Amino acid sequence: MIKRPKAFKTPKSLLDYAEKVKKDRDSRKLEVRICAGPSCVAGGALEFRDELQKELDAHAPQLKKAGLTVGTSLIEKCTGCHGMCEAGPLVILEPMEIFYTHVKPKHAKSIVETTLLEGEPVKELLYSLDFTKGGEKAKHHSDIPFYALQNRIALKNVGTIDPTNFEDFLLNDGFKGLVKALTTMTPEEVVDAVDESGLRGRGGAGFPTGRKWKSALRVKQDRVWLVCNGDEGDPGAFMDRVIMDSDPYTVIEGMLIAAYGLGATDGYIYVRHEYPLAVKHLTMAIENMKALGLLGENILGSGLNFNLKLSRGGGAFVCGESSALMRSLEGKVGEPRAKYVRSVEKGFKDEPTVLNNVETYACVPSIISRGADWFSSMGTAKSKGTKVFSLVGKVKQTGLVEVPMGRTLREIIYDIGGGIIDDRPFKAVQTGGPSGGCLPADKLDLPVDFDTLTREGAMMGSGGMIVMDDQTCMVDVAKYFIKFLSDESCGKCVPCREGLKQVYQILDRITKGEGREGDIELIEKLCHTMEVASLCALGKGAPFPVLSTLRFFREEYEEHIHDKFCRGGVCKELINFHINDSCTGCMVCLRHCPTEAITGERKKLHVIDDDKCISCGICRNVCKFDSVDIISQGKIVAGKEPAMA
Amino acid sequence: MSPKSKTGKRRDPGDVAALEPTAGDTGAKVPASPSKATGDSCDPMDPVCICDTMDEIFTHYPREEASLIMILQELQDRFNWLPDAALERIAEELDIPKSRILAVSTFYKSFSLDPRGRKVIKVCTGTACHVRGAGMLLEEFERVLDIPVGEGMTDDGTFSLESVNCVGACAMAPAVLVNDRYYAKVGPGNLGKLLTKERES
Amino acid sequence: MSETKTVRITIDGRSIDAPVGQTVLEAARQHNIDIPSLCYHPGVEAFGACRLCVVEIRKHNWTPDWKQLVTSCLFPVEEGLIVETRSPEVMENRKVVLDLQLARVPNSDVIRQLAAEYGIHDTSYEKREDADDCIMCGLCVRVCDAIGAHAISTLSRGPEKYVDVPNKDACIGCLACALTCPTNAIEYIEEGNMRTIWDKTFEVVLDPVNKKPIATPEQIAHFSKQSGLPEDYFTKSDATRKKETAASFARVMFD
Known part of the structure; x- marks a missing residue:
């Protein structure tokens, strides 16, 4: 039994302890990692964990005979999100590299009996390489393209460690970067290393982190605040949540290294209120580190003082914008200010403040421990390292992927993501959140980095990638983003507050088939003013979803206006629902229809009464036989077969 | 025995609803913790309740403006809404004009100035959920619960309905959050089951 | 120096x-x-x-x-x-901004006149229904804060954002908000020694000589507290004293 010191007073005491823990852990034969990310928990991961514990207890004698003692040589633990949420609940067995998907509590018994006792995989739980039940199975998780093609740096501990377990973090090179910085580098060398690594802010804007830090050093002030932006607001992006949920210590280690480099003594982590687990795990980590002497005064005896607090946001997307975030931290309404004075000079409480995003801080420990050259050897000329993307929407394998910058959209969506659900045609990928854009199929071979996507009217942003198939209406997508931004606008400046309202009204009438001649031009003019004359980045970026869809999918706008046709089969006023011959008469749709618009008898073709139908789409959603078609202007736009090539 | 297995084994990193935060295994006290709105919180219409609750909350935070949002969050967590008497007390203790507190509590979406149901259903309307049918789902919730999104609660006081711009569970779209419990791939087909489960728990 | x-x-x-x-x-x-x-x-x-x-x-x-x-x-x-x-870009921006404002406050004479100066006589956009004349410039909020009453606030956000006095007790009836509002959107009524603003009615102290309104008792108490001057300092009619009063007002307001 290794006793953890009450506090670590020197770097050596921390390293010695890590070494001891490592030795002790080497005696382990087997580790069962249960993913306890929200998706897997929603799917029953914790019920599985309870069942597994029962089975382990029940089989304890046999396991012991096989050399597996629960708690020492056999460890079962809950980790953060493994990333491949689509296939959850997920269970990984190490070092056998066995990867189980869609695990239910009932599988606990067979996992214990077959895998733990006999060393054989439970075949039905293995990942299917072609996404079908009878398809070829991946024996090891490294056989799965989703994982094999990734290169995890910011996500290095995500899914492998128990985020609440300090020793688990230590074992995976935890605090190695911090110790190296404190013992072998001057603060200037730390900042130089980050600068040389080419790391750019992962929150979206892509400002070079090293340059930001250097400009903060030039500001002569007594106090510098260090803030971590965990207000991940871009819809469709959730890497920051996963990092905070699953690896809180790495984020704090990154901040400590920054604090050393910048001479910062006080800091905040600002977390979105919608992320309760992140709040919980970070709070836990902060308190642990305070108790262990890794936060507070004279950290590891190095003279570094750093006090860290956690602050929860109140639910406002605009607070991801730096000046609004500072106001929110001050307890005020999150209204942005014009940025003629940078926050490195006047930020939180009008004092110099360095703000970086969660993923940015999470990269820092690896950059310090493995060197700037190592980091900058990955990626493209101006976008170094790796980036985490959240691959979501109509793609087969949704989840988080981390790849070197410069991979093409096609590699990410098709090779890693497995392509489009039901092999339907790809229509667009939306990148960069509400200030990003939608790219069509002929842009799939673009390398993904900060600058390439921006040139194409989209942006990489924080790394959200929402894949859309042919059953998506691009006018509806534009309207969606404008509605989103209108809900989230702070309401301070005219172009954003009034402009978004008006753009929404115009798009709304277009999607209702009431679009007018000149509407497209009116939108374009208004968007231009919003882009150049809004006060903050939210307003300035707000037109991009509209402008990029107009650029690549203008014909869809025109079809809506002139032909009252919605090729995506989405805009309610322009579509009808129709039940085709494949209907088996199961009566499911009939029971779910909220307006009793469907009539029919058991085992007989059902019929929809257009007068009663409100186009809610529930019948199509619940039909197991793809028997409900969507029709616009007499054409089937969404039916059983892919509608358009 | 490894030093951590004893505690590590019992911890539920995913089960937000079931577990109060602890400070890991150092025994340190966690000062500010998001506790849950539970049935056993006192009656917010009772001045003594407000007074006790606020006394307790104020022990965790310095009396400065920067604490305002955190204090409001704590209050919201306790009751699912912000009772006016509590806002008066905050104004007094932090020396912030009441008008400013109301500006903050109406600006941020997580606060409500009106009582809400015991369980708040948050339908995610992030982009990934939108392209997978969140709009339809939200309308169906409105129909089934017979309350508009963002207003009031069901007659029995159980549910309030809200839309939220992305809960960061994009891979499980459409996602729904009930208080702090996540539900994956919710559709009109399994919505009834979700409500039954939540009603009973 | x-x-x-x-x-x-x-x-x-x-x-x-x-x-x-x-x-x-x-x-x-x-x-x-x-x-x-x-x-x-x-x-x-x-x-x-x-x-x-x-x-x-x-x-x-x-x-x-x-x-x-x-x-x-x-x-x-x-x-x-x-x-x-x-420049052309600046003028274009002003036109669009005024066009948007005209949709927001179609009945405001100030905005109509200003828009007309830029050649905009009718808005290109959907007019706001039941529109008042508030353009959300936030001046009333800032002025009220500067005075130290902190009665006015913006509430909500985005297109729904509006200005109100959520805490009527705090209003001292000084009219500073109404007098600085660029579109005269804040209404008040003054009859004899009664003044009504933000749905709150005040008694007004009148000048003992010319019977014109000087200030509300709430206002006097507020300024007296802030300036340390006795309350009767603010109610005297003497012309010199009035000038002094104005100076103290200015000091209190803009310090």
Whole structure:
């Protein structure tokens, strides 16, 4: 039994302890990692964990005979999100590299009996390489393209460690970067290393982190605040949540290294209120580190003082914008200010403040421990390292992927993501959140980095990638983003507050088939003013979803206006629902229809009464036989077969 | 025995609803913790309740403006809404004009100035959920619960309905959050089951 | 006493010396160059919300074709700055902004007149239903804060954002909000010694000689508390005293 010191007073005491823990852990034969990310928990991961514990207890004698003692040589633990949420609940067995998907509590018994006792995989739980039940199975998780093609740096501990377990973090090179910085580098060398690594802010804007830090050093002030932006607001992006949920210590280690480099003594982590687990795990980590002497005064005896607090946001997307975030931290309404004075000079409480995003801080420990050259050897000329993307929407394998910058959209969506659900045609990928854009199929071979996507009217942003198939209406997508931004606008400046309202009204009438001649031009003019004359980045970026869809999918706008046709089969006023011959008469749709618009008898073709139908789409959603078609202007736009090539 | 297995084994990193935060295994006290709105919180219409609750909350935070949002969050967590008497007390203790507190509590979406149901259903309307049918789902919730999104609660006081711009569970779209419990791939087909489960728990 | 440092800037081709710390808008106005604005007031902190004062700038070290739109009420002057207040881009922006404002407050004479000056007689957009005349410039909130009453606030956010007095007790009936409102959107009624504003009625102390309203008792109590002067200081009619009063008002308001 290794006793953890009450506090670590020197770097050596921390390293010695890590070494001891490592030795002790080497005696382990087997580790069962249960993913306890929200998706897997929603799917029953914790019920599985309870069942597994029962089975382990029940089989304890046999396991012991096989050399597996629960708690020492056999460890079962809950980790953060493994990333491949689509296939959850997920269970990984190490070092056998066995990867189980869609695990239910009932599988606990067979996992214990077959895998733990006999060393054989439970075949039905293995990942299917072609996404079908009878398809070829991946024996090891490294056989799965989703994982094999990734290169995890910011996500290095995500899914492998128990985020609440300090020793688990230590074992995976935890605090190695911090110790190296404190013992072998001057603060200037730390900042130089980050600068040389080419790391750019992962929150979206892509400002070079090293340059930001250097400009903060030039500001002569007594106090510098260090803030971590965990207000991940871009819809469709959730890497920051996963990092905070699953690896809180790495984020704090990154901040400590920054604090050393910048001479910062006080800091905040600002977390979105919608992320309760992140709040919980970070709070836990902060308190642990305070108790262990890794936060507070004279950290590891190095003279570094750093006090860290956690602050929860109140639910406002605009607070991801730096000046609004500072106001929110001050307890005020999150209204942005014009940025003629940078926050490195006047930020939180009008004092110099360095703000970086969660993923940015999470990269820092690896950059310090493995060197700037190592980091900058990955990626493209101006976008170094790796980036985490959240691959979501109509793609087969949704989840988080981390790849070197410069991979093409096609590699990410098709090779890693497995392509489009039901092999339907790809229509667009939306990148960069509400200030990003939608790219069509002929842009799939673009390398993904900060600058390439921006040139194409989209942006990489924080790394959200929402894949859309042919059953998506691009006018509806534009309207969606404008509605989103209108809900989230702070309401301070005219172009954003009034402009978004008006753009929404115009798009709304277009999607209702009431679009007018000149509407497209009116939108374009208004968007231009919003882009150049809004006060903050939210307003300035707000037109991009509209402008990029107009650029690549203008014909869809025109079809809506002139032909009252919605090729995506989405805009309610322009579509009808129709039940085709494949209907088996199961009566499911009939029971779910909220307006009793469907009539029919058991085992007989059902019929929809257009007068009663409100186009809610529930019948199509619940039909197991793809028997409900969507029709616009007499054409089937969404039916059983892919509608358009 | 490894030093951590004893505690590590019992911890539920995913089960937000079931577990109060602890400070890991150092025994340190966690000062500010998001506790849950539970049935056993006192009656917010009772001045003594407000007074006790606020006394307790104020022990965790310095009396400065920067604490305002955190204090409001704590209050919201306790009751699912912000009772006016509590806002008066905050104004007094932090020396912030009441008008400013109301500006903050109406600006941020997580606060409500009106009582809400015991369980708040948050339908995610992030982009990934939108392209997978969140709009339809939200309308169906409105129909089934017979309350508009963002207003009031069901007659029995159980549910309030809200839309939220992305809960960061994009891979499980459409996602729904009930208080702090996540539900994956919710559709009109399994919505009834979700409500039954939540009603009973 | 140290001499104020100045920088040389160019506005619409005119060379101007402006003290460091001044904004472009202040410098322009000091030299009688007109930049329109709705949310600016010299007595309170600049806000940058109405976007009418947006101007085009270039800097001497920028490439010749590079220019940028900035908010003149917030942008500080700097050596060599070149400002255009009526470039095509600036004018286009003003037109769209006024067009949007006209949709928001279609009944406001001030906005209608201003829009007409830019050739906009009817809005291109959907008019707001049941529109009042508030353009959300936030001046009333800032003025009320400067006075120290903190009665007025913006509530909600985005297009739904509005101005109100959520805490009527705090209002001292001083009329500062109504008198600074650029679109006269804040209504008040004054009859004899009664004044009603924000649905709250005040008794007004009248000048003992000319019977004109001086202030509300709440206002007097507030200023007395802030300035340390006795309350009767604020109610005397003497002309000299009135001047002093005005000076103390100014001090309290703008300090």
